[in-house]
Amino acid sequence: MKEVNRLEYLSGIDDRFLTQSWSECSSRKKKAYFPLKAAAVILVVLLAMGTAVYAAQKLGIFMSEKHSGDSGSGYTVKWNKQQIDFNELHGQLDSMKETIIEQNKNMDFAYTDEMPGYCQKAFDSDKKAVDFIGYDKLVTADWNYRPSEISVSLYASVRGERDVTMDQVMLEHKYEIDHIRLQQWEEIFFKGSHLDAGQTGVSEDGNVEYQQTKLKSADGDEWLVVDSSSRTGKYMFYKKNAYLTRDGVTYSLYMVAQDDGEDEARTAKLQKRQETLMKEWVDAYHF
Amino acid sequence: MDEKQIIAMLWNREEDGVKALQDQYAAKLKMLAAHFVSAQDAEECMNDVLLAVWDSIPPNRPDNLFAYSARICRNKALNKIRSMERQKRKAEVVELSKELQNIIPDKVEQESLLTELINEFLEQERAQDRYLFVHRYWFGESIEELCGQTGYGASRIKSSLFRMRKRLKNYLEGRYRI
Numbered sequence: 001m002k003e004v005n006r007l008e009y010l011s012g013i014d015d016r017f018l019t020q021s022w023s024e025c026s027s028r029k030k031k032a033y034f035p036l037k038a039a040a041v042i043l044v045v046l047l048a049m050g051t052a053v054y055a056a057q058k059l060g061i062f063m064s065e066k067h068s069g070d071s072g073s074g075y076t077v078k079w080n081k082q083q084i085d086f087n088e089l090h091g092q093l094d095s096m097k098e099t100i101i102e103q104n105k106n107m108d109f110a111y112t113d114e115m116p117g118y119c120q121k122a123f124d125s126d127k128k129a130v131d132f133i134g135y136d137k138l139v140t141a142d143w144n145y146r147p148s149e150i151s152v153s154l155y156a157s158v159r160g161e162r163d164v165t166m167d168q169v170m171l172e173h174k175y176e177i178d179h180i181r182l183q184q185w186e187e188i189f190f191k192g193s194h195l196d197a198g199q200t201g202v203s204e205d206g207n208v209e210y211q212q213t214k215l216k217s218a219d220g221d222e223w224l225v226v227d228s229s230s231r232t233g234k235y236m237f238y239k240k241n242a243y244l245t246r247d248g249v250t251y252s253l254y255m256v257a258q259d260d261g262e263d264e265a266r267t268a269k270l271q272k273r274q275e276t277l278m279k280e281w282v283d284a285y286h287f
Numbered sequence: 288m289d290e291k292q293i294i295a296m297l298w299n300r301e302e303d304g305v306k307a308l309q310d311q312y313a314a315k316l317k318m319l320a321a322h323f324v325s326a327q328d329a330e331e332c333m334n335d336v337l338l339a340v341w342d343s344i345p346p347n348r349p350d351n352l353f354a355y356s357a358r359i360c361r362n363k364a365l366n367k368i369r370s371m372e373r374q375k376r377k378a379e380v381v382e383l384s385k386e387l388q389n390i391i392p393d394k395v396e397q398e399s400l401l402t403e404l405i406n407e408f409l410e411q412e413r414a415q416d417r418y419l420f421v422h423r424y425w426f427g428e429s430i431e432e433l434c435g436q437t438g439y440g441a442s443r444i445k446s447s448l449f450r451m452r453k454r455l456k457n458y459l460e461g462r463y464r465i
Contacts, residue, residue: 004365004368004369004380004384005393005394005395006384006387006388006391006392006393007323007365007380007383007384007387007424007427008362008365009391009392009395009398009401009402009405010391010405010424010425011358011361011362011402011425012398012399012402012405012406013402013405013406013409013421013425014406014409015350015351015354015355016351017406017409017417017421018351018353018354018357018358018421018425018426019351019353019354020414020417020418020421022418022436022437024414025414025415025417025418026414026415026418026437074414117442117446118442118445118446118449149457153450155442155443155446157440157442158442181411202413202414230410232406232407232410235407237410237411239411256411258407
């Protein structure tokens, strides 16, 4: 009965989540590499269309497409894929690699909370997490807010006993500030990785408008920011995503706030806070 | 035939509406049920769904006929599991439930609140992760089926689901007090 109960409690999942197709959800493609020539063509086209200045960032990060309509909405963000040699890192990721190998040997795949090819470690400080990864060019937000969670996740593909390909390391921070939920990801993809690099995106049900802007940090770094809002039940969800790549690291910032819309002044204040918070966030990165 | 036309036929009590529903969705509904019960029971569930839809439209007039039918189908399949002896339940159902252990409680006082929170959580998640979660735990699809649909490897899907379960757990602990 317990088994059925747990599955039954998911019965009320919203209709639109049940009918969204994978093609609507996914903007990731297997090959994300953009040859220089193709990128130059895209830059010219984007410039000719008078779109935002991402194209002018040479091969920086840019929104390659977006669409909005009743059948679904979404956008794709692309950048010049960079993959780092795992040997460039001088932290302690090898210990996680060994953990993955051991997990793979001993795992009961049917009933376990552990995942093959995956290991996560929590940290109580930024410095410890960054030192653990050991990539000199990795930068995190240096600001006064304390994250509720800091974790390093290592993804690897394992074949046989010890044949391991390191795919990706991700440093994640979570915050809740003024009723706004924030997630911060710094991702490094390794050479030979089986995972996608060079592209990400969003796809949603319904007609969601995306506004893209540039946001220049105090240090002069330009982030691509994408704003959107959507409704679930009685709440509106206001989302902001910011993206930047630098020295082989992909930086993704995500914030979401919900509001019932019953007080216009409160909603306006919340949205203003999101704006100022995003500026604080990008300003906190010093490359 | 699009859904609106089928709903209109059912609303007007035209029996061709049931035939149209069957032509359009029988295979998908049967596959959904078959994730939870045997093939024979899945066939029975699917037939029950056609009857239930015919009996309930009107007065109901769903916005999304597939979601409406699928929900009835899933509930019927889960009810069938309840009536089975434990050892006759599909191993896949037990596995699904185990994955949700410590995240969704066995017994819930405020079911509507839990549903609201789960939908809020899903709204905030990335669409790809949300798809994997819904198709794994609502539709009961196997990892292999999800690999076929998404083009992702099994390892990647499992790790996405693992992370999402953790995030859901944190979200519910903060608001629902499991």
